[in-house]
Amino acid sequence: MIDQPLSTREAVLSGSDFKTVAAILHSEARISLSEGKISLVQSRLARRLRQRGIPDFGSYLKLVRDDAEERAEMVTALTTNHTHFFREKHHFDHLRDTVLPELKEQSERGSPVRIWSAGCSSGEEPYTIAMVLAGINRGDARWLDGNVRLLATDIAQPMVTATRNARYPVLEADQIPLPYRALWLSEEGSELAINPKLVNLVTARPLNLFTPWPFQRQFDVIFCRNVMIYFDADARADLEARLVAQLRPGGWLYIGHSERLSGIAASQTVCVGQTMYRKREQS
Secondary structure (H helix, E strand, O other): OOOOOEEOOOOEEOHHHHHHHHHHHHHHHOEOOOHHHHHHHHHHHHHHHHHHOOOOHHHHHHHHHHOHHHHHHHHHHHOOOOOOOOOOHHHHHHHHHHHHHHHHHHHHOOOOEEEEEEOOOOOHHHHHHHHHHHOOOHHHHHHHHOOEEEEEEEOOHHHHHHHHHOEEEHHHHHHOOHHHHHHHEEEEOOEEEEOHHHHHHEEEEEOOOOOOOOOOOOEEEEEEOOOHHHEOHHHHHHHHHHHHHOEEEEEEEEEOOOOOOOHHHHHOEEEEEOOEEEEOOOO
16 A cells, blocks of 8 residues: 655655546546556656646646646656557568558559557557558559558647657667668658658547547558556456457457457457457458
């Protein structure tokens, strides 16, 4: 149990305040905070108190209860956004070698291609997907001129904005294989700029994964990686089932390296590799 508060110069986060924060975060985003996260909550929310000129956590939590905009800011502050280009590379190898030929054939038949990066963080994942779709020469990318769309969503508006900006520190260049880097990124000062062709392929939108989804069609591919680890078992099961339902029969789902499907989602899919699943075809 939490017996002693953690203090900073500005404010004190008590055990009861932490429990209130955890309850609000679970209500708003189904994210579970263990008591071991109190230091993280302390440090991240202390910044919000300084920004708002609020002297203590009790007053801040009163504001959060009364102000939906500040609740959203709190969720953003407590959302972990760790990502990089070509993270878990085996997923992108599979996308390139197994899934991409199918998507191209689908597009050639005149059928739309829809891909979703759910929990896209600052955009490295969707732009990695876009690079793989585009290939390593400009001729490979012609098929993207058809009805191909890549949706990127995140609960945090700053992450959506970063995805739309499509500019990253040059230090991230080493994460990207040279053939892709040479073709689809350019150095502008201390930043990497994503090629406009790929930027135009990606639509970035804010979305809470536990609110109703506005989609009118199913997806061919969904990436939802290293997101479900932040939810409790019931929330994970709900989200997994919804993700699989949002895939077309035969569609592909990629999840994080420490995640596994269970329950209904597992019964409706076939594991085709490490944290890679294919939705069963309808009989």
